[in-house]
Amino acid sequence: MIKRSHIRQFLALVDEGSFTRAAQRLRVTQPTISAGIADLERLLGARLFQRDKGGVHVTERGGAFLPQARDLEARFRQAEAFGEDRPTSRAQLRVGVIGTVSTDMLGGVAQMLANGWECEFVENTDYELRAALNVGRIDLALTVLRPDDDEGRDSWQVLHEPYVMMACENHRLAGCRDVPPGDLAAEAMIARRSCEALRQTSRFFIRHGVRPRFAFRSANDAYCLQLVAAGLGITTAPISLIRSGMEVIDVTGYDLTRRLGILISPNASDSELLRSVLQQELETLSVLANVAQ
Template sequence: MIDRYHLRYFLAVVDTGNFSRAAAACNVSQPTLSVGIAKLEKSLGRPLFARTNRRVAMTDAGADLLAHARTIEAGFAAAERAVAGAAVARTLRLGVLSTTPRRWIERFLSTQADRIEIVEGNERELRARLGRGRIDAALTILRDGGGRAVLTEGYSLALAATHPLAGRALIRAEELAHEPMIVRRHCELLSETSRFFTARGVRPFFPARTVSDDRALAYVRARLGITIMPDGFRESGVVRVPLDGFDATREIGVVVAPHADARTLEPALAALTDAIARDADGG
């Protein structure tokens, strides 16, 4: 028989990635939590975690249990609130691709009354969190037609508005041979961009490397260098110019986690989609 506290212990380990932190989150001792997990594993007849000295990882059985455990726990919590006469408080755990403009999320958050938890990460990290039930939905790159498409955008050069090439309609890579470039280390096309310039004999000086797009834009505005970014990044003092032959695009959309109730999330996800569409239209 599975008791509720078994599932609470299990979810705490999943969310914290550590037995001692999970015990603290559940206000029990670590031995107590370990015994509870052992009882749950015995009841199910399969190990839920692979334990090593450094970390705890879910087994296939643990992954199978996860979505059911979250649904059951959410049902318990909703029932308790309903009986107590309290309004059901909803929290959307939203994963956000780190290479998306901050304006999109600012616009979205300004429309929301419910609680929102933002979890940033790259595409691989967000997909892993979706699969493990650690987030409910993610704004990320879509591949193979999965998820709800929001927009498709290209990549282009970001230059300071005062840069001599800022007024051009198109720039060839060879014209940038002596231009310093800002490296966006978290860019999903970093390797492709490097190969593009190398194939054209362009090996620029890199005055800065950053994982912050806001900082990259600040460097561009200050004329420290130029960079390639998704077209959605538009800031005062920065102009966007296409790079001849660099035709890469990405499709941005929303992916809902397997455990999540898409109908419950729909109002918030529709607002997110609308916020991005309005920004893309310049509204």
């Protein structure tokens, strides 16, 4: 007979992608997790996970079982709350987000979802978020949309914005338009290693013979942008990340853009409700995002 412990161990292993981390999450030993998963696979008559040197991966059958497992866990939580003097727990939603989303955008998405779900946010790269979506480790991803992402049912555009060159507000080129790329050759650059357009930007400046020195390199956007505002150097970033004390330098020919959007996992248990909420709220979120620029 399938027990709640089986369901909790299954979900922990899906979410963590590691027997060790799943055991730590549930505060049990790793052999306990291994034995529980083996028992669940025997009861279901299906291989739920593929184990190799790269880690633990959900199989096709495991992915098919995942929505049922999340629903069962939600029902267990509802049963625990029955008759007690506390509200019935809401459905849980795991939301992935790339680290280059503005705080305003992140807050808007959190507010949009918080009324209907108990949300847990995780940060990762676009590549890792998409992998997590495919196996159901997360239900939703706020990330950069690619040209081949389908518009409509499982892909929802929130914002289309340009990348711009940013400098402190008293920089000699702050607010200038049609600045030739060569005029930036003597400038110190701040390298945002988290930038999705890092390679394209590098190729753009190399093509124009610009090889600047770097004053700072980091994947931490808060550090990078603060140092730009302090006058240590200039950087390129999506316009939504500009902050007080910074100005745009309009560089001739530098016309990169990105589309931010929301992707829904095919394994999301509340996928239809999610789509309904997005249809109702996304236009407002997009308007707010554009106003913030």
